[in-house]
Amino acid sequence: MGEATYEYRGLRKEIKPAKGKLGVLLPGMGAVSSTFIAGVYLINKGLAEPYGSVTQLSRIRLGKRTNASYPLVKDFVPLADLKDIAFGGWDIYDENCYQAALTCEVIDKKDLASVQRELEAIKPWPAVFENEFVRNISGPNRKKYKNKMEAAELIMKDIETFKREQGLDRMAMCWCGSTEIYQDVRNHEAFQTIEGLEKAMKDNLAIIPPSMLYAYAAIRMGVAYANGSPNLSGEVPALADLAVKNRVPIAGKDFKTGQTLMKTIVAPGLKARMLGLKGWFSCNILGNRDGQVLDDPDSFRSKEVTKSSVLESILQNDLYPGLYGDYYHKVRIEYYPPRGDAKEGWDNIDIVGWLGQPMQLKINFLCRDSILAAPVVLDLILFLDLAQRAGMHGIQEWLSFYFKEPICRPDLKPENDLFVQDQKLRNTLRIIMGEEVIDHSGLDYYDKGA
Numbered sequence: 349m350g351e352a353t354y355e356y357r358g359l360r361k362e363i364k365p366a367k368g369k370l371g372v373l374l375p376g377m378g379a380v381s382s383t384f385i386a387g388v389y390l391i392n393k394g395l396a397e398p399y400g401s402v403t404q405l406s407r408i409r410l411g412k413r414t415n416a417s418y419p420l421v422k423d424f425v426p427l428a429d430l431k432d433i434a435f436g437g438w439d440i441y442d443e444n445c446y447q448a449a450l451t452c453e454v455i456d457k458k459d460l461a462s463v464q465r466e467l468e469a470i471k472p473w474p475a476v477f478e479n480e481f482v483r484n485i486s487g488p489n490r491k492k493y494k495n496k497m498e499a500a501e502l503i504m505k506d507i508e509t510f511k512r513e514q515g516l517d518r519m520a521m522c523w524c525g526s527t528e529i530y531q532d533v534r535n536h537e538a539f540q541t542i543e544g545l546e547k548a549m550k551d552n553l554a555i556i557p558p559s560m561l562y563a564y565a566a567i568r569m570g571v572a573y574a575n576g577s578p579n580l581s582g583e584v585p586a587l588a589d590l591a592v593k594n595r596v597p598i599a600g601k602d603f604k605t606g607q608t609l610m611k612t613i614v615a616p617g618l619k620a621r622m623l624g625l626k627g628w629f630s631c632n633i634l635g636n637r638d639g640q641v642l643d644d645p646d647s648f649r650s651k652e653v654t655k656s657s658v659l660e661s662i663l664q665n666d667l668y669p670g671l672y673g674d675y676y677h678k679v680r681i682e683y684y685p686p687r688g689d690a691k692e693g694w695d696n697i698d699i700v701g702w703l704g705q706p707m708q709l710k711i712n713f714l715c716r717d718s719i720l721a722a723p724v725v726l727d728l729i730l731f732l733d734l735a736q737r738a739g740m741h742g743i744q745e746w747l748s749f750y751f752k753e754p755i756c757r758p759d760l761k762p763e764n765d766l767f768v769q770d771q772k773l774r775n776t777l778r779i780i781m782g783e784e785v786i787d788h789s790g791l792d793y794y795d796k797g798a
């Protein structure tokens with residue numbers, strides 16, 4: 349595809365074409381990563397369909413309903429072709445991607461057979477890992493370093509080697525590693541400026557988690573970065589500022605996939621119809637390695653915070669104290685090994701209707717964790733690469749659609765309503781390509797002057 353241009357608020361930019369190879373860097377090569385990589389190879393061979401992926405399957409309306417056109421998103425914006433992607437990543441386990449896919453038992457062995465050779469060729473590089481941040485697992489494939497700056501430099505070396513060996517044109521990184529423990533340290537002075545962070549890395553400051561070192565390495569090298577888990581990583585002010593300076597797009601955090609996806613679909617509907625809420629109890633059982641890590645209360649706390657925050661911003665408790673000022677919201681995740689990756693989520697929702705009458709809604713979602721997450725990783729990588737070629741850098745709030753706790757400018761509130769997020773994403777794509785934003789009011793059809 350040739351060069352595209354866009355104009356917004358007097359800003360006219362060129363979108364560089366997606367030529368050459370795109371390198372995908374994945375810290376953490378467990379269930380989500382192996383399902384994502386295997387899926388891309390299966391799709392490329394015409395053996396599977398990219399269900400769940402907006403970039404591959406969704407169409408976008410352009411123009412008025414009376415004269416609408418609906419191109420596929422991937423034909424509308426210049427995205428990288430799936431055949432031009434190369435994969436690399438890190439893990440504490442030294443099993444190759446094929447073995448990792450067998451271990452997590454998401455895709456059947458017989459389906460993996462046709463991409464076995466490609467998956468076996470992907471072997472994780474030794475990880476920067478610290479057990480203080482992820483307690484319930486351990487593995488041998490780890491780097492040795494004297495301090496956290498040296499650890500980040502080793503990651504950068506891996507990235508350079510990957511780029512050279514694969515002949516890559518561009519790269520994007522998505523953290524698919526385990527959920528690190530919760531720390532309320534966003535405002536710590538070490539995270540406010542890049543100078544402060546670099547000094548703290550040299551001083552080996554204990555609260556700097558490995559995920560932040562991967563984020564630092566990526567942003568320092570001009571590589572786009574997304575955080576798929578809830579822990580604090582690329583969004584601290586020091587790294588968000590560095591991303592703007594180095595013209596790197598960043599996004600996060602915590603993939604929105606199962607129960608929270610449903611919550612952000614149902615809650616906007618209840619609110620739109622002004623139905624009140626008394627309580628929302630959410631419980632999950634899952635038995636994969638992610639569940640094992642989340643069995644540690646401090647890692648679970650990271651998840652609890654991102655999962656809990658969504659209702660508040662959708663229901664706007666402050667504007668509707670009568671309807672949403674006093675509901676009870678509880679989220680539980682229980683590790684239950686027999687289920688493996690086949691998570692089950694139960695929701696009990698106590699709602700209030702006309703004259704204060706109580707009603708209940710029950711949701712039982714029998715889902716597949718990594719099957720829901722893999723297309724999210726694909727879309728994020730492709731859209732971050734697009735953003736970087738379009739000269740969009742820093743926090744990419746238009747990608748909120750994919751996250752439980754979307755990062756945004758500190759003075760703004762995150763947007764969690766899936767339908768608003770969908771509009772944000774689609775209108776951003778329209779703006780990028782110089783198309784009219786669609787407001788769905790429909791008033792223009794009745795305007796006699798038009």
Ligand SMILES: NC(=O)c1ccc[n+]([C@@H]2O[C@H](COP(=O)([O-])OP(=O)(O)OC[C@H]3O[C@@H](n4cnc5c(N)ncnc54)[C@H](O)[C@@H]3O)[C@@H](O)[C@H]2O)c1
Nearest residue numbers: 376378379380439475525526527577603605637638717721
């Ligand atoms: N699957 C979903 O629906 C979903 C939704 C939201 C968020 N997430 C998050 O995505 C992440 C990945 O999920 P998963 O199911 O693939 O988990 P997983 O346990 O199968 O894989 C994570 C991998 O990360 C590795 N790892 C941990 N710390 C590392 C480090 N410092 N460097 C390199 N590797 C490291 C682990 O060894 C493990 O193999 C988790 O944080 C999870 O909470 C998943």
